[in-house]
Amino acid sequence: MQKPQFAYFRGDMVNIDDANVNIRTHSLQYGTAVFEGIRGYWNESEKSSYIFRIREHYERMLFNCKIMMINLKYDIDELIETTLKLCKKEDYNEDYYIRPYAYKSSLAIGPKLIGLEDDFFIYTIPMGDYIDTENGIKVCVSSWQRVSDNALPARGKIAGSYVNSALQKTEAILNGYDEAIVLTQDGHVSEGSAMNLFLVKDNKLHTPLTTDDILEGITRRTIIELCQNELGIETVERKIDRTELYTADEMFFVGTGAQVSPILEVDHRSVGSGKIGKLTKNIMQLYFDVVRGKIKKYSNWLTKV
Numbered sequence: 001m002q003k004p005q006f007a008y009f010r011g012d013m014v015n016i017d018d019a020n021v022n023i024r025t026h027s028l029q030y031g032t033a034v035f036e037g038i039r040g041y042w043n044e045s046e047k048s049s050y051i052f053r054i055r056e057h058y059e060r061m062l063f064n065c066k067i068m069m070i071n072l073k074y075d076i077d078e079l080i081e082t083t084l085k086l087c088k089k090e091d092y093n094e095d096y097y098i099r100p101y102a103y104k105s106s107l108a109i110g111p112k113l114i115g116l117e118d119d120f121f122i123y124t125i126p127m128g129d130y131i132d133t134e135n136g137i138k139v140c141v142s143s144w145q146r147v148s149d150n151a152l153p154a155r156g157k158i159a160g161s162y163v164n165s166a167l168q169k170t171e172a173i174l175n176g177y178d179e180a181i182v183l184t185q186d187g188h189v190s191e192g193s194a195m196n197l198f199l200v201k202d203n204k205l206h207t208p209l210t211t212d213d214i215l216e217g218i219t220r221r222t223i224i225e226l227c228q229n230e231l232g233i234e235t236v237e238r239k240i241d242r243t244e245l246y247t248a249d250e251m252f253f254v255g256t257g258a259q260v261s262p263i264l265e266v267d268h269r270s271v272g273s274g275k276i277g278k279l280t281k282n283i284m285q286l287y288f289d290v291v292r293g294k295i296k297k298y299s300n301w302l303t304k305v
């Protein structure tokens with residue numbers, strides 16, 4: 001794997017080793033930042049990479065800046081242009097991940113959002129699978145609850161809220177699972193530690209509502225649209241009970257990092273036959289074909305670097 005060499009930091013392209021913040025930085029102390037995770041896919045035959053749905057990621061980041069009262073001095077086109085410039089400079093010849101980060105940059109004590117300066121950086125890092133997409137994974141229902149909208153809005157993709165994700169993921173790994181599914185404070189299924197969840201029941205897809213404290217995933221949106229358009233499969237967005245996980249025919253996580261990742265076991269109960277389901281396989285194929293530019297109809301979701 002190649003190593004990242006550059007970052008966009010304080011308005012400049014700099015050597016990544018020089019992109020450092022002061023220990024007094026507000027967001028380092030209080031998690032007062034919002035960020036994105038975007039994927040670039042290497043295309044060997046074209047010797048170029050394509051970024052998946054970059055505009056939608058920056059749209060979400062700008063909405064989230066609003067929640068966190070972060071004023072960015074860049075508009076969406078400038079954010080995209082700067083990202084492309086950085087990716088060109090890095091010149092990876094493999095798949096990678098882009099991390100834009102908007103944060104409270106003042107050197108200040110006191111957890112608040114006003115009267116502080118804001119700044120923005122981007123770095124990138126080569127990335128293959130974040131979790132297993134080939135063999136399927138084993139998950140548990142976490143004993144940790146999802147942060148709720150009135151406490152720490154999950155839709156905000158707020159740096160500090162990832163402590164909640166870290167608690168879930170760590171517990172899952174230490175208990176011998178690959179990932180966790182987390183429930184809302186009223187006990188309904190929300191999502192994974194950093195990915196959205198779909199289950200298949202009676203040839204329909206089911207996924208938790210955006211009001212069940214999920215991050216409103218761009219991959220989730222993509223899957224709903226692709227399944228409707230290409231497979232004629234409808235997705236029902238609704239409240240899902242914990243025990244519905246035990247009776248699902250198929251189940252999978254989706255996310256920029258997770259891509260489409262089949263779940264074979266939940267809380268020691270096999271999902272369906274315990275093998276990757278037929279519909280899940282079709283969806284994986286479709287998704288990877290789309291992100292790798294093999295289906296021209298969706299090439300408007302890809303931005304060439």
Ligand code: PMP
Nearest residue numbers: 194195196215217218219255256
């Ligand atoms: N939920 C959480 C908590 C996440 O961190 C992510 C990853 N960004 C997702 C869901 C999936 O979102 P997306 O498809 O936009 O990457």
